[in-house]
Amino acid sequence: MPKLDDIKKQITQVEQKETTESKVVEELRDPFDLNTFKKVWDEFAGDIKSQGRDFDYNSLIGDLELLSEEKVRLTIANKFQKVALENLKQDLLGHLRSKLKNSFIELEVEIRKIEEGEMRYTNREKFDYLAKKYPKLIDLKDRLDLDPDY
Numbered sequence: 001m002p003k004l005d006d007i008k009k010q011i012t013q014v015e016q017k018e019t020t021e022s023k024v025v026e027e028l029r030d031p032f033d034l035n036t037f038k039k040v041w042d043e044f045a046g047d048i049k050s051q052g053r054d055f056d057y058n059s060l061i062g063d064l065e066l067l068s069e070e071k072v073r074l075t076i077a078n079k080f081q082k083v084a085l086e087n088l089k090q091d092l093l094g095h096l097r098s099k100l101k102n103s104f105i106e107l108e109v110e111i112r113k114i115e116e117g118e119m120r121y122t123n124r125e126k127f128d129y130l131a132k133k134y135p136k137l138i139d140l141k142d143r144l145d146l147d148p149d150y
Helices: 004-026 034-050 054-059 079-100 123-133 136-143
Strands: 063-066 071-076 106-111
Touching (some): 034 054, 054 079, 071 079, 079 106, 123 136
16 A cells, blocks of 8 residues: 555656646747747648648648747638638647747737728629729620620
8 A cells, every 4th residue: 555655756756747847848948930930830731731731731721920029920811711720720830839849829810801892793793893993894795786784
């Protein structure tokens, strides 16, 4: 039967080991640049794609911007990609932090704002919009005797 002192020593040793390991993790703070970050990011994205997880892979495609020494912003297209990223975030940050040897990397996700204008449904509405934007289109329509309503 183990003695109480032996059990206390084992507990103390385990606690010291955990404290030492956590200090080692906290001290990882190597600087990185955007190019290095993108290489590691693309490596992770490639792994996801090779697993056949296309939806998750598509959520990793976006504009990356280095905001500070340890904060990166990913700009994506829609909220569905953001949901997929939230599911991947723990694995992604773990990969980035271990490969870049920086435990303080943060990822900020931003959804690209799309200007909502008047929707153009008919051919006439589409033509009028483009003609306003490119006036020479009217000359082309007249020369070729085209009807945008057809």
